[in-house]
Amino acid sequence: MLILIPMLKRAIECGLSGLGFLALLPVLIVVALMILLSERASPLFIQERLGLAKKPFRIYKFRTMLDGEITMIGRVLRKTGVDELPQLINILVGDMSFVGPRPLLASDLTRLQWEGEYYAQRWLVRPGITGLAQLGAMCHKKFTWAHDRYYVQNPSVCLDLKILFLSLGVPLLGKSRVKQIIHTS
DSSP states (O other): OTTHHHHHHHHHHHHHHHHHHHHHHHHHHHHHHHHHHHHOSOSEEEEEEEOGGGOEEEEEEEOOEETTEEOHHHHHHHHHTGGGTTHHHHHHHTSOEEESSOOBOHHHHHHHTOOSGGGGGGGGSOOEEEOTGGGSSOOOHHHHHHHHHHHHHSOOHHHHHHHHHHHHHHHHHOHHHHHHHHHHO
């Protein structure tokens, strides 16, 4: 039974990411053209991150920075979470899930001091576009680790749905407003 749950989750995520990609294709094309025309740069930002079992993969996002500065379009994309939409491809190919810990760079492990056996459980699940820590009120390595550990140790369809529901509010209300709503209720 426990093996079926991850398989079912994966099948649902494949279907939803494929449908989401097709449904959002016009938006993806418009955003890509806006970045291409205004920034004269590739619309996609591609970077190697660590996934399930620390396996490296290439993550796709819309470009929000140029020459070390957040662009005007990038500011809007980040505020609404639209910069994350190309990660639907990562879900479709199996590198990511909709919900899970944030996908990290290899260098983040050293910077955060998250190497060693104590942190090994974090790599038992696929990273997600959104997660419990991303909805948190603050960004700190201890806070993030506590949320990631809670998520890994308490797999639940209800928790995934709650995180997804709250994350869907981000494009409509903005990240800071959603965080405010979460932590005042």
